[in-house]
Amino acid sequence: VTETVWVELPEQRRYPIHVGSGVRARLGAEIARLSDVSRVAVIADQHVAELHLDRLLAALPGQPTVLTFPPGEPSKSLATFERLLGELADARIERSDLVVTFGGGVAGDLGGFVAACWLRGVRFMQVPTTIEAAVDASVGGKTAVNHAAGKNLIGAFHQPSAVLIDTDFLGTLAARDYTAGLAESIKHAAIRDPDFLTWHEQHAAAIVARDPQVLTPLIARNCTIKADVVARDEREAHLRAILNYGHTLGHAFELLLDYELRHGECVALGMLAENALAQRCGRLDAAVAQRLHASIAQLGLPTRLPRALPPADVLAACRLDKKNKAGRITFVILDGLGVPVRFASAEDADIVAALASVQPA
Numbered sequence: 001v002t003e004t005v006w007v008e009l010p011e012q013r014r015y016p017i018h019v020g021s022g023v024r025a026r027l028g029a030e031i032a033r034l035s036d037v038s039r040v041a042v043i044a045d046q047h048v049a050e051l052h053l054d055r056l057l058a059a060l061p062g063q064p065t066v067l068t069f070p071p072g073e074p075s076k077s078l079a080t081f082e083r084l085l086g087e088l089a090d091a092r093i094e095r096s097d098l099v100v101t102f103g104g105g106v107a108g109d110l111g112g113f114v115a116a117c118w119l120r121g122v123r124f125m126q127v128p129t130t131i132e133a134a135v136d137a138s139v140g141g142k143t144a145v146n147h148a149a150g151k152n153l154i155g156a157f158h159q160p161s162a163v164l165i166d167t168d169f170l171g172t173l174a175a176r177d178y179t180a181g182l183a184e185s186i187k188h189a190a191i192r193d194p195d196f197l198t199w200h201e202q203h204a205a206a207i208v209a210r211d212p213q214v215l216t217p218l219i220a221r222n223c224t225i226k227a228d229v230v231a232r233d234e235r236e237a238h239l240r241a242i243l244n245y246g247h248t249l250g251h252a253f254e255l256l257l258d259y260e261l262r263h264g265e266c267v268a269l270g271m272l273a274e275n276a277l278a279q280r281c282g283r284l285d286a287a288v289a290q291r292l293h294a295s296i297a298q299l300g301l302p303t304r305l306p307r308a309l310p311p312a313d314v315l316a317a318c319r320l321d322k323k324n325k326a327g328r329i330t331f332v333i334l335d336g337l338g339v340p341v342r343f344a345s346a347e348d349a350d351i352v353a354a355l356a357s358v359q360p361a
């Protein structure tokens with residue numbers, strides 16, 4: 001079974017996300033829908049290319065140019081970006097040609113930004129191969145590379161023409177990468193779809209077992225939730241900010257642990273600590289916080305930091321966050337399931353107390 005989710009955007013930029021086993025076969029038809037594509041350039045994570053490039057190429061028309069980059073966050077750099085632009089130039093990729101990104105969130109963010117900039121923007125399609133990319137990064141058109149001053153500081157909004165999430169590529173994911181991406185799924189359920197949280201509770205064992213029967217509906221529902229938020233607020237003027245639930249403290253943990261944990265693992269811990277904060281501030285019921293804690297634990301995500309972090313360092317890291325206004329640390333907390341609110345009036349003492357709930361026992 002396959003599913004298709006449409007991202008509804010103005011100015012004829014509406015595009016489909018196809019999810020399921022074998023959907024890579026639709027690449028040819030999606031490319032045929034675009035006018036004038038004469039060449040395709042694939043920008044692929046090297047590791048993913050070693051595992052799956054032959055199956056991707058079999059689904060692409062003609063003889064694409066294949067550009068690769070070393071796996072990992074360090075590739076989201078201006079240096080890699082510049083090298084890839086040079087390779088597009090050598091391959092004579094023109095304004096009407098197409099870029100296809102192949103890999104996890106790094107491939108989509110980096111390859112998407114290359115597509116956004118080459119010749120002032122060429123069209124691109126994404127073929128995400130991680131859970132993180134399938135349920136979150138590939139929806140919404142944010143592309144970026146990192147700067148020494150912080151993550152994702154150099155980027156552009158550039159929407160793809162289509163996204164093909166072929167679950168056949170997910171089987172080779174390392175256990176931690178698989179599990180980490182599920183944190184964003186809990187996030188989407190918590191901020192937008194309480195029934196979907198119940199669904200996670202009911203299907204936890206099958207999700208952990210990577211049952212193909214649950215993977216497609218899980219990914220498609222995440223894409224539906226995020227696509228709806230993005231369609232209402234493409235450039236993050238207001239609503240889209242709710243997607244940052246768990247991310248204020250999550251980013252601080254990511255930074256202070258020096259990327260020892262996966263992004264999703266940090267988001268899980270961030271949601272737990274921000275729930276503790278919301279409880280302390282009288283916003284969230286203990287019962288809802290307990291349910292989210294149980295779901296996170298059930299999926300195999302961490303519920304405590306691997307080592308203690310000094311509270312002063314965490315506060316300092318939060319103060320660097322892009323979302324802050326006028327120096328106040330800004331959170332998205334839950335007032336209840338499905339009711340995220342912007343919250344910028346936490347006292348440092350409350351943040352420190354909330355942090356204790358995720359410090360090692």
Ligand SMILES: NC(=O)c1ccc[n+]([C@@H]2O[C@H](COP(=O)([O-])OP(=O)(O)OC[C@H]3O[C@@H](n4cnc5c(N)ncnc54)[C@H](O)[C@@H]3O)[C@@H](O)[C@H]2O)c1
Pocket residue numbers: 045047048051071072073076103104105106107109129130131132133136137138139140141142143151152169170171172173174177263
């Ligand atoms: N644009 C957005 O809206 C958005 C949203 C969330 C995250 N992101 C970005 O996404 C990135 C994280 O994404 P990620 O977790 O996918 O990281 P990633 O792309 O680095 O992939 C994680 C690891 O999995 C490997 N891998 C990928 N697919 C595989 C497969 N099918 N089989 C085996 N190994 C595979 C990769 O080689 C890599 O080592 C971050 O840079 C983050 O900023 C962007």
Ligand SMILES: [Zn+2]
Pocket residue numbers: 136184247263267
């Ligand atoms: Zn995230």
